[in-house]
Amino acid sequence: MxxxxxxxxxxxxxxxxxxxxxxxxxxxxxxxxxxxxxxxRLIEIHNWDKFAEKISAKFVLTNKSGFEVLREPKEGDFIRIDIPGPGTKAGDGYDWVQIETILFSDPYEMEEKLFGFKVRPSSNPENSESGTAHFLSDQATSSFIISLKGKTVYSEIHGRNESPNTGASHLIDKVRNLGVAAGAILGVANIQWNLLAKGLLK
Incomplete structure (x- = not known):
């Protein structure tokens, strides 16, 4: 692998x-x-909306306690997402994902280089008992990858196992998640990830 x-x-x-x-x-x-x-650019999560023109969501890196940090991301950190419109009650108005895996290529590898990380919908770090605070279920993942092969640089974003988070503890969140996820899967989020993947290489 x-x-x-x-x-x-x-x-x-x-x-x-x-x-x-x-x-x-x-x-x-x-x-x-x-x-x-x-x-x-990839590690400057708070600037993603600037690198991707017309992206409407705002992203903030936080530590394991949910406090905003301006540094390189670490495994176990969270990303707080402010999507236009009503947010989740469980997430105090935000959607949350947690960084599960960060990978760097071997620094001695001269021909091919890689940096990337994988995130998964998570609970609100300030209230972990509130359940998954995201419009997608915690089975979904998003992977962000920058790689170099020869003289070509690649920017990739991959979403997997995306389905609405209908297991939310609050009825209002269930209704909201179905609406947001439907819009995301039908293309709204796709457009934004497309803009971000392109913007990282500008």
Whole structure:
């Protein structure tokens, strides 16, 4: 199993989506610079809406306690998502995902390089007993990957096992999640992930 396969789960239930953009540089040196810039953009989670023009959601990296942090993401951190419209009661108005896996390529590997992480819908870190605070169930995952092969840099976002979170403890959240998930699966979120994957390489 290669590193990209480690970050992308098999789709066994629900929807899957794949967004992939590439940029081929004239020289290896230029390609490395583009790769490094794209990686830096990926870890600047609070700036995702700036890198992806017209993206409407806002993203904030938090630590395990739910406090906002401005640093590189770590496994176990959370991402707080502010989606336009009504938020979840369980998430105090936000959707939440947790970073499960972060992968770096071997620094001594000269030809191919990779950086990426996988997230999963989670509970609100400030109230872990509230259940999954996201419009998708906790079976879903999203993987964000930047890779370099030769003189080509790739930006990828993969969604797997996407289905509405109908197990929410609050009825209002169930109704909201069905509506948001339906819109997301039908294309709203797809457009935004497409813009982000493209924006990381600009």
């Amino acid at each position: 290669n590193q990209i396969e480690e970050l992308i789960e098999k789709n066994t239930k629900g929807k899957l989506k794949d967004f992939k953009f590439s940029y081929t540089a004239e020289t290896r040196e230029e390609a490395i610079k583009v790769f490094e810039i794209a990686c830096q």
